[in-house]
Amino acid sequence: MSDRFPVLSQTYVPTVAQEMGVLHDEHLITLFLNRPRPKVWSKMTRKAYHRDLEAFLKFIDGTPLAQVTYVKLVEYCYSIQHYAPATQQRMINVMRSLFLFAHRLGYLQKNPAILIAAPSVPVRATHKRSLSIAEAQRILETARGKDRYYLIVVLLMTTGVRVEELCSAKWCDLYEDMRGNIGWMVRGKGDKDRPVLIRPDVWTLLQDFRRKTGKNPELDPSDRTPLVFTTRYTRYQQNAVRDMMYRLSDAAGLSRRISPHILRHTCATFALEAEAPLLQVQRQMGHSSLRTTERYLHDIRELSESAGSYINQVQI
Numbered sequence: 256m257s258d259r260f261p262v263l264s265q266t267y268v269p270t271v272a273q274e275m276g277v278l279h280d281e282h283l284i285t286l287f288l289n290r291p292r293p294k295v296w297s298k299m300t301r302k303a304y305h306r307d308l309e310a311f312l313k314f315i316d317g318t319p320l321a322q323v324t325y326v327k328l329v330e331y332c333y334s335i336q337h338y339a340p341a342t343q344q345r346m347i348n349v350m351r352s353l354f355l356f357a358h359r360l361g362y363l364q365k366n367p368a369i370l371i372a373a374p375s376v377p378v379r380a381t382h383k384r385s386l387s388i389a390e391a392q393r394i395l396e397t398a399r400g401k402d403r404y405y406l407i408v409v410l411l412m413t414t415g416v417r418v419e420e421l422c423s424a425k426w427c428d429l430y431e432d433m434r435g436n437i438g439w440m441v442r443g444k445g446d447k448d449r450p451v452l453i454r455p456d457v458w459t460l461l462q463d464f465r466r467k468t469g470k471n472p473e474l475d476p477s478d479r480t481p482l483v484f485t486t487r488y489t490r491y492q493q494n495a496v497r498d499m500m501y502r503l504s505d506a507a508g509l510s511r512r513i514s515p516h517i518l519r520h521t522c523a524t525f526a527l528e529a530e531a532p533l534l535q536v537q538r539q540m541g542h543s544s545l546r547t548t549e550r551y552l553h554d555i556r557e558l559s560e561s562a563g564s565y566i567n568q569v570q571i
Contacts, residue, residue, distance in 0.1 A: 270360065270361025270362070271359075271360045271361050272357075272360040272361045272362035273361065275360070277360065277362055280319060280320050283320070283353075283356075283357055283360075283362055284308060284312075284353065286356075287352070287353050287356050287357075288301065288304065288305060288308075290356070294445065295445055295446070296445075297443075297444045297445050297446060299419050299444070300444070303345065304345075304349050307345060307346045307349045307350070308349060308350070308353065310335075310346065311331060311346070311349075311350050311353075314331050314334060315327065315331070320353075320354070320357060320362075320363060321362075321363055321364075323354075323367055324367055325367045325368075325370060325371075327367075328350070328367055328368055328371050329371070331350070332347060332371065335347075340374050340375070343373065343374050344373040344374055344375075347371065347372075347373040347374070348373050350368060350371075351368045351371055351373070353368075354366050354367065354368035354369075355368070355369075384516075384517055384520040385517065385520040385521045385523075385524040385525075386513065386517060386518070386521040390507075390509055390513075391412065391521060391525075393507040393508070393509065394408060394503055394504070394507050394509070394513060395408060395409070395412075396507075397503050397506050397507040398503055402464055402467065403464075403483060403485070403486075404499055404503065405460075406460055406461065406464050406483055407421070407483055407491075407496060407499065408500075408503070408518065409457055409460060410457065410482075410483070411515055411518035411519065411522070412518045412521055412522055413454055413457055413522065414439065414441075414451045414452075414453070414457075414522065414539070415451075415518075415519045415522030415523055415526075415539055415540050416439075416441055416451065416519070417443070417444075417515075417516070417519060417541075418493050418496050418497065418515035418516065419493055420441050420442065420443060421482070421483065421491075421496070421515075422481075422490055422491050422492065422493055422496065423442065423490070424439070424441070424442075424481065424482035424483075425478070425479045425480065425481060425482060426465075426470075426475065426478040426479070426480050426481070426482055427475065427476050427477060427478050427479055428440050428441070428442075428482065429453065429461075429474055429482070430474065430476070431474060436452060436453075437452070437453040437455075437458045437474075438450045438451065438452060438453065439451045439452075439453050439482075441541070443541040444541065444543075447541070449538060449539070449541050451539055452539075461482075464483070468484070468488075493515075496515050497514055497515060500512075500513050500514055500515055500518075501513070501514075519540070520551075522539075522540070523536055523540050523548065523551045524551055524554075526539070527548075527551050527552050533545065533548055533549065533552060536548050536551070
């Protein structure tokens, strides 16, 4: 039998991880965060994922990834339940992606995260995240007289930019088109640029701010100073802008604390309420999908197109 069916010698085949020289978890995580992707992560996305992985590694407290069990991963999911559903979803998905990446490279023999599911995120109504006209006016009146605060609120509310886009903006990002309009070339998610109109009254505010702070108020493509800067002429940090908005909310006597992102929602809602074309709003907000912009329009029309308005068979 042995002559007819010789035993074939087993040939050792190294895994991809071994071929790449991945010998420890830290090296693996570095490869995971910097691996080529069809859709490039923005700096903010990369920073958030890095922070999420740091939280996970802190939870497992030095346990090698190869020794992490399914039970431990379930415990981790329970440990982050105090976060918002969207944050939980992101943290769990990043962890799952890491284990899938390690397993596919052959760094791990099994994937303990294969049965872990991230929570679904309910679609939040946009009108609940936008300011009413009265709230917007109260925020503006409270900020009036505080040059930097007022300028930041006005820019966020009239352009709809994200807080990270505002904080990273430079004076040289502003330009004038052939019709005399002032534009702002915003660097958005995925390092994609989009033009955003600066209203004439907002442009006047920007120029006045530059004059008061001793800066040239005229357009200058070589001026790389921050678009809005602190008293020390440094760029604002995102947390500082958020804290500023919270203080303004309290000072305005609002029933909720307003974040910079709520001003972004407010911009889209106000534009669509004034019957701005959907595609124009999508371009200004930098939405990758028109469905995101349409959700604002649906929420605006939700009550006016309600079936309840057709119930007129009885007199009340």
